[in-house]
Amino acid sequence: MSLSLITNNIRKSYNGDEVLKDCSLSFNERGIYILTGPNGSGKSTLLRICSLLEQPDSGEITFFSGGEEAEKDLNLRRRISLVLPRVGVFNTTVFRNVAYGLTIRGIRGEEAESRVLQALDFVGLAHKRDQAALSLSSGETRRLGLARALIIEPEILFLDEPTASVDQRNCAMIEEGISEMKAKGAITIIMTTHDQKQAERLADKLLVITDGKTTTLR
Amino acid sequence: MRGAAEIVAHCRVKAPTPVHMDSLIQAFEKAIVLILNFDSELLGIIWLSLKVSGAALIIATMAGLPLGVLLGLRKVPFKGIVVSLLNTFMGLPPVVVGLFVYLLLSRSGPLGFLALLYTPSAMVIAQVILAFPIVASLSHSAIVSVDPVIRQASITLGATPVQVSRAVVKEARYGIMSALIAAFGRVMAEVGAILIVGGNIAGYTRVMTTTIALETDKGNFELALSLGIILLAISLAINSVVHNIQKKGMVGTGR
Numbered sequence: 001m002s003l004s005l006i007t008n009n010i011r012k013s014y015n016g017d018e019v020l021k022d023c024s025l026s027f028n029e030r031g032i033y034i035l036t037g038p039n040g041s042g043k044s045t046l047l048r049i050c051s052l053l054e055q056p057d058s059g060e061i062t063f064f065s066g067g068e069e070a071e072k073d074l075n076l077r078r079r080i081s082l083v084l085p086r087v088g089v090f091n092t093t094v095f096r097n098v099a100y101g102l103t104i105r106g107i108r109g110e111e112a113e114s115r116v117l118q119a120l121d122f123v124g125l126a127h128k129r130d131q132a133a134l135s136l137s138s139g140e141t142r143r144l145g146l147a148r149a150l151i152i153e154p155e156i157l158f159l160d161e162p163t164a165s166v167d168q169r170n171c172a173m174i175e176e177g178i179s180e181m182k183a184k185g186a187i188t189i190i191m192t193t194h195d196q197k198q199a200e201r202l203a204d205k206l207l208v209i210t211d212g213k214t215t216t217l218r
Numbered sequence: 219m220r221g222a223a224e225i226v227a228h229c230r231v232k233a234p235t236p237v238h239m240d241s242l243i244q245a246f247e248k249a250i251v252l253i254l255n256f257d258s259e260l261l262g263i264i265w266l267s268l269k270v271s272g273a274a275l276i277i278a279t280m281a282g283l284p285l286g287v288l289l290g291l292r293k294v295p296f297k298g299i300v301v302s303l304l305n306t307f308m309g310l311p312p313v314v315v316g317l318f319v320y321l322l323l324s325r326s327g328p329l330g331f332l333a334l335l336y337t338p339s340a341m342v343i344a345q346v347i348l349a350f351p352i353v354a355s356l357s358h359s360a361i362v363s364v365d366p367v368i369r370q371a372s373i374t375l376g377a378t379p380v381q382v383s384r385a386v387v388k389e390a391r392y393g394i395m396s397a398l399i400a401a402f403g404r405v406m407a408e409v410g411a412i413l414i415v416g417g418n419i420a421g422y423t424r425v426m427t428t429t430i431a432l433e434t435d436k437g438n439f440e441l442a443l444s445l446g447i448i449l450l451a452i453s454l455a456i457n458s459v460v461h462n463i464q465k466k467g468m469v470g471t472g473r
Contacts, residue, residue: 053370078376088371091389100385101375152376 003065003079003155003188004028005050010059012045019045021212023059027156031204032182033190041209043192044085044160050190051082051158078105082158087145094120094136095129097144101152119147122180124173139170146177157181159191163198171198178202242439249444260441264448267425270338270412271405274345275353278401282350283394286357290390291383301358307351312344316414319344323415336417341425344411349401356400360393361386392464399460403453 010023019042027033027050035043048054050061052072063070070076081101090097098119102112120126123143128136136144142162149157159178163171175198181187182204193199199206208215252260285304289297321327323335323343334340364386372385387394409427416423418432426445433442 051374053373074376074378077373081376082374084367084370084374086367088365088367090368090371090385100372104375104377104381148371148375 002030003063003070005156005188006062006064007046007050008060008062010046010049010056010061012042012049012054012056019212020049020056023209023212023214025207025214027188027190028064029204030182030185030188032178032202033188033205033207034199034203035190035192035207035209035214036194036196036199037209039194042212043209046209046214047082047158047160047190047192051080052077053082078152079154080156080158081149081152081154083142083145083149083160083162085161085164087141087148089133089136089141089144091134092132093129094125094131094133094144097133098147098151101148105152115151119151122150123147123177137170139166139173142166142170142174143177146174150181154187156188156190159189161192161194164194175202245439245443248440249447252440252444253448257444260444260448262421263424263426263429263445266338266423267406267427268452270341270425271345271402273342274349274405275398275402277342277346278349278353279398281346282353282401283357285354286394286397287361287383287387289354289358290361291386301355304351304355304358308355310348310351312348312408312410312412313414315344315347316411319347319411319415335415336419336423338416338423340415341412341423344415345405345408348408348411349405352401352404353397356397357390357394360390360397363393364389395460395463399456402456406449406452 005027007023007025010020011018012020019040023042023046025046035046037043045054049056052061061072063072063076065076065079090100095116096103098116099112102108102115107115117126117129120129123146125136125140125143125147128140133141133144146159146162162178163174166174178189178191179202182189191202205216288294289301294300319340320335322329323332323340324330325335334343368389369382369386372382377385407427409431412423412425413428413431416425416428418424418428424432426449430442430445430449433439433445
């Protein structure tokens with residue numbers, strides 16, 4: 001059953017400053033949605049709200065699973081994931097960081113190990129599995145974040161600026177990973193980026209947020 | 219009515235035993251011999267010290283750590299007041315704690331029926347009171363200083379509220395360890411409270427710090443010095459272990 005998402009008149013303010021104004025969007029097809037827009041336009045806020053990390057001041061987010069409205073419970077939260085711009089690396093090894101999503105779902109042992117290695121291999125970090133995760137470079141940390149989210153096989157994956165302040169090599173690896181995920185088919189990726197060219201390269205649907213409102217470009 | 223001379227005699231402070239450099243070196247040498255010979259009296263005193271302070275730390279941790287975690291992770295009514303009180307109690311004077319526990323446990327006190335005064339248990343109680351605010355307050359500080367992004371990352375990966383809390387506490391583990399060491403250091407070095415409630419009974423409630431105080435008073439510097447050296451060595455060993463663990467744990471900055 002595929003998962004889709006609709007936002008309806010989302011509003012969000014921080015300290016009286018309105019970041020999102022009547023934001024209505026629908027993410028109902030597989031593929032890559034890219035949100036672009038200037039700094040402070042509300043891209044990250046929208047992603048945090050859609051991924052259920054934050055509540056909107058008003059408006060609604062509705063998830064549909066197989067055409068029926070899905071309840072916003074733990075079960076639904078476990079079908080989606082958000083990779084934050086500051087990944088939030090746990091102070092342990094690379095392996096354990098990536099295994100976290102499986103551990104909290106009670107998946108351990110050989111199955112967990114093989115899935116972690118697969119995910120690490122996917123982002124090119126297999127050789128660093130036993131390294132302290134906090135010692136990774138910023139590009140590697142982003143890739144770790146991607147692997148950590150991918151391992152739980154989310155149906156909707158939110159990526160907040162996955163390549164910001166990352167060198168070209170890491171950027172290319174992350175982009176390649178995103179394209180490969182899409183090629184596998186069973187995922188909707190909703191990501192924000194500053195990089196207009198990257199947006200053009202990756203997007204199936206391109207959305208622009210300006211002044212807290214969205215416009216669909218293509 | 220007492221005469222003035224009697225009062226003066228009563229109040230006169232005992233003249234300190236004179237110490238010369240030579241006798242100090244001699245005492246130091248004898249202290250080393252005592253340590254190297256594994257003197258049974260010395261070992262008994264060390265063992266009791268570790269037992270009392272260890273038990274106090276375990277009990278204080280069992281009560282203080284959950285409180286620190288609760289204050290650090292949840293919205294608790296009067297949180298600010300509780301944290302301020304804990305911070306204040308971190309500096310409790312041991313003699314005041316000793317006096318309080320003494321009054322509580324003395325025969326006419328509310329817990330007198332337990333007959334715990336002048337027992338190792340009374341010393342443990344006094345040390346728990348000293349260690350508890352340190353464990354709770356420093357654990358709370360360690361938890362609130364964990365980067366909020368850890369909590370968010372855990373949520374976005376599908377953690378339940380309990381799993382999120384566990385992830386945050388795990389990140390604070392080095393800070394929590396420091397809290398426990400600080401508390402252990404405080405109770406191991408403390409003398410005022412256990413002297414009042416333990417009574418410094420040889421072979422029963424005599425621990426390192428009270429022995430040092432007593433033996434110094436008697437001019438028996440060998441035992442006092444050897445215990446002082448051991449106390450320092452224990453403190454150094456624990457701090458080195460913790461320092462190494464922390465160094466291993468702090469390999470980078472939060473990302």
